[in-house]
Amino acid sequence: MSAYVTVYNQGGAEYLGRVSLHHAITMIHKGKAIVKDFIEGAPFGPYERPTAVELVRYVHAKWKYDRKGVVPFSKKGVLRRDGHVCAYCGGHATTVDHVMPKWEGNAATWNNSVAACFPCNNKKGGRSPAQAGMPIKYVRTPWTPSFADAYRWSHVEDIRH
Numbered sequence: 106m107s108a109y110v111t112v113y114n115q116g117g118a119e120y121l122g123r124v125s126l127h128h129a130i131t132m133i134h135k136g137k138a139i140v141k142d143f144i145e146g147a148p149f150g151p152y153e154r155p156t157a158v159e160l161v162r163y164v165h166a167k168w169k170y171d172r173k174g175v176v177p178f179s180k181k182g183v184l185r186r187d188g189h190v191c192a193y194c195g196g197h198a199t200t201v202d203h204v205m206p207k208w209e210g211n212a213a214t215w216n217n218s219v220a221a222c223f224p225c226n227n228k229k230g231g232r233s234p235a236q237a238g239m240p241i242k243y244v245r246t247p248w249t250p251s252f253a254d255a256y257r258w259s260h261v262e263d264i265r266h
Contacts (some may be wrong), residue, residue: 110155115163117141129158137161176255178215185258187220187244193229195243196222204247206231215249 110129112121124132126149132138133152138160143153176182180201191198198220205211208231219241221229229237241247 111142111157112138113141113157113159114166115160117159119166121160121164121166126154129155132158132160173252176215176250176252178213178218180218182250182255182258183215183218184220186215186248186250186254189220190243191222191225192219192241192244193221193225193234193239196225198222200226202226202229204241205233216247219244219247 108126109123110126111123112129113119114121129138130149130152133140133155138158140153140155140157141159142157143155145153147154149155183201184198187198189198190196192202200221200223201218202221202225203211203213204217204219207213211217225239229239234240
């Protein structure tokens, strides 16, 4: 049994996120949400145990649509952007490689980083892909993501709903 409840915007089509069961019951009790889906025969106090709730009023999801600026660079973000696929061999990536070596004064940025497996990252070392004879061929050229891209990576549930 999951301790989380899926929350949908008014209308029931737009997935907003997940909240704890306790928070969902509080929203229902205060009239902020209605039960969209529940577990039959599993009461939670005076309510059926919800698995999904729908908000009574529409909420403009600013965090999904209105965020501006540059997504902060992170190694975890690079791995998510590239789908954990090694840019050099197509295997499972667990590390981040700086395309143009940092020791040559190149910064650790979105446009200078790709996901790489440990063997390829180690083989390439502190050289450029051309010097190492290892072209980037399994992911698209490094790019700076938007907040919408970053939101999709961190909220995979949106794709499923």
